[in-house]
Amino acid sequence: MAAATIETVLDRHARDGTRLVQILREVQDALGWLAPDTLTAIAQGVGRPRAQVEGTAGFYSFFHTRPLGEYRLLFSDNITDRMLGSHDLMRSLCHKLWLEPGRVSEDGRVSVDTTSCTGMCDQGPALLANYRAVTRLTPERIDDMVHLIRRRVSVGDWPSDWFHVDDNIRRRDVLLDHGLAPGAALAAALDRGPAGLLGEIERSALRGRGGAGFGSDIKWRSCRDAWGDAHYVICNADEGEPGTFKDRVLLSAFFDMVVDGMCIAGFAIGASKGFIYLRGEYRYLLDRLETRLAQRREAGLLGRNILGRGFTFDIEIHLGAGAYICGEESALIESLEGKPGKPRIRPPFPVTNGYLGQPTTVNNVETLALAALIAVKGGEWFRAIGTPASTGTKLLSVSGDVERPGIYEFPFGVTVAEVLQAAGGVDTQAVTTAGAAGFCLSAGEFGRRIAFEDVPTGGSIMVFGRSRDMFEVARNFTRFFAHESCGFCTPCRVGTAVNARLMDKLAHGRGSPYDLDEMEKMHRLMQGASHCGLGNTATIALRDMLARFRPAFERRLHSPDYEPAFDLDAALSQARQMTGRDDAGAHLTDNLSAQRAEAHGQEPGEAQP
Numbered sequence: 001m002a003a004a005t006i007e008t009v010l011d012r013h014a015r016d017g018t019r020l021v022q023i024l025r026e027v028q029d030a031l032g033w034l035a036p037d038t039l040t041a042i043a044q045g046v047g048r049p050r051a052q053v054e055g056t057a058g059f060y061s062f063f064h065t066r067p068l069g070e071y072r073l074l075f076s077d078n079i080t081d082r083m084l085g086s087h088d089l090m091r092s093l094c095h096k097l098w099l100e101p102g103r104v105s106e107d108g109r110v111s112v113d114t115t116s117c118t119g120m121c122d123q124g125p126a127l128l129a130n131y132r133a134v135t136r137l138t139p140e141r142i143d144d145m146v147h148l149i150r151r152r153v154s155v156g157d158w159p160s161d162w163f164h165v166d167d168n169i170r171r172r173d174v175l176l177d178h179g180l181a182p183g184a185a186l187a188a189a190l191d192r193g194p195a196g197l198l199g200e201i202e203r204s205a206l207r208g209r210g211g212a213g214f215g216s217d218i219k220w221r222s223c224r225d226a227w228g229d230a231h232y233v234i235c236n237a238d239e240g241e242p243g244t245f246k247d248r249v250l251l252s253a254f255f256d257m258v259v260d261g262m263c264i265a266g267f268a269i270g271a272s273k274g275f276i277y278l279r280g281e282y283r284y285l286l287d288r289l290e291t292r293l294a295q296r297r298e299a300g301l302l303g304r305n306i307l308g309r310g311f312t313f314d315i316e317i318h319l320g321a322g323a324y325i326c327g328e329e330s331a332l333i334e335s336l337e338g339k340p341g342k343p344r345i346r347p348p349f350p351v352t353n354g355y356l357g358q359p360t361t362v363n364n365v366e367t368l369a370l371a372a373l374i375a376v377k378g379g380e381w382f383r384a385i386g387t388p389a390s391t392g393t394k395l396l397s398v399s400g401d402v403e404r405p406g407i408y409e410f411p412f413g414v415t416v417a418e419v420l421q422a423a424g425g426v427d428t429q430a431v432t433t434a435g436a437a438g439f440c441l442s443a444g445e446f447g448r449r450i451a452f453e454d455v456p457t458g459g460s461i462m463v464f465g466r467s468r469d470m471f472e473v474a475r476n477f478t479r480f481f482a483h484e485s486c487g488f489c490t491p492c493r494v495g496t497a498v499n500a501r502l503m504d505k506l507a508h509g510r511g512s513p514y515d516l517d518e519m520e521k522m523h524r525l526m527q528g529a530s531h532c533g534l535g536n537t538a539t540i541a542l543r544d545m546l547a548r549f550r551p552a553f554e555r556r557l558h559s560p561d562y563e564p565a566f567d568l569d570a571a572l573s574q575a576r577q578m579t580g581r582d583d584a585g586a587h588l589t590d591n592l593s594a595q596r597a598e599a600h601g602q603e604p605g606e607a608q609p
Helices: 002-012 017-031 036-046 050-059 079-083 086-097 139-150 184-204 216-225 246-253 255-269 280-298 329-336 365-377 379-383 416-423 470-484 490-507 513-529 533-537 540-548 550-554 573-579 589-599
Strands: 071-076 110-115 127-129 132-134 169-171 232-237 273-278 303-306 311-319 360-364 393-400 406-411 428-432 440-442 460-465
Touching (some): 002 036, 017 329, 036 050, 071 086, 079 393, 184 216, 232 365, 246 280, 246 365, 255 360, 273 280, 365 379, 470 490, 470 540, 490 513, 513 533
Parallel strands (some): 273 311
Antiparallel strands (some): 071 127, 428 440
């Protein structure tokens, strides 16, 4: 049966190795896990070395090469979910099921662990049940979940309201209140022609909404002018930044606008094929989006001869498998080609050497939707909104200590204080403006403006009230980056791990000012030497918290004075526990003191030179 299943999946994907991530996902869904024989069969089927297939399977968090049970439960470990009690809920579930986090139950039925973020920060705490999002967890839901698992009720038969996801749109502006029919923006773009469309994008000064803020017209022109056998458009819907969920809402409620934007980009650069790289945590959207693409093909809004105008452009959806790094455009392309999602060395850049080595433009979901709006309204109209250096509006995902978490659309230039007022933020001590990877502002800075020239953001606004311990916020961030570093470059691989260890050391009361200095040094090192954006941004919020909320860190210091050394006696504590000894002879402190005194010709306890 397993062999037949594998063959069916391979045939469905034409045994194409570039679709390896999709093949692995579908086989795992059918067989429960990726056994050694399964990986061998897949490798043979796609004509790739087995080591490569195993390397891809081992890279992504949502693939597993050992059995993890009928029920795979992953609690969101994002700081906002923790603030809502996710950690306590996970411990309660594990206690009731008699298992430990990170392990499989003795009957092999269920495993429980954490995942970095589910993208449900506006309706947490949340978990993934067999990779389907369950929102608004409560102690009562945990109790009901335990009963369902014990009765072996399939996840697909769990209460449907558990899986309900709200859009939570709190403030609309020109994008979220556009009122355009599907295909209207595409028709406007076809009327303008490729040159006219690119002219409008240039006049609009549209910048990428994923956080980097690169000029969209420059990216599209560079891709159009690059030589290649084919050109491609990729919609980056892998929003893995903690606290971000705006792309989820656009895909759910404004998918036609996004698809129109992809078609428009394809028209501008001379592409006939596009891909949506959908975040693995948003698997629940996959069938709905595939259905909508099929409906558009039937309506002449996608595929061959769109709107009868001779333009051909089609779209495939590829689902990610749990890797934050795939939000970086070259890592995303690697994943799209069926490989581990590790960033490429650049140059060359994707606009000249992207998917399959061909010219490729990669744009954020929000960027593409705005491009569709510009095709209708024009560049000058768009440029009149926002600020001169940051034109148009920005979608903000607001979560944390606010009364109304959700999506807010504001013109660029809005102050942080205005966002807090709209969302119901009261007695706020801190705001992170780009999830875990951007500035952390204190209350005295809430007059600063959301704009590329002041406070740039990909859209993740996390709010922390005065009751929150900012040390624990920083500790959560360091653990996140240590987990999500792809390991490609040494500064990021080592630096994120060092920061996480130092924060744990402080949390356990063994820290010193030396450790705080080390984290500041690590920030400077990683900023200058990391290969991609993950390493370059992984310490920004930590640096800001060290500067603005230093007392939260200093409270953890064991001693104000410290010289680096190795505490051998502390390192042997586990050995003492295993042997059941804790007497003076099992400790090194007194023995070492006596040995040092003897070496200096002194009695124990005398001052040493």
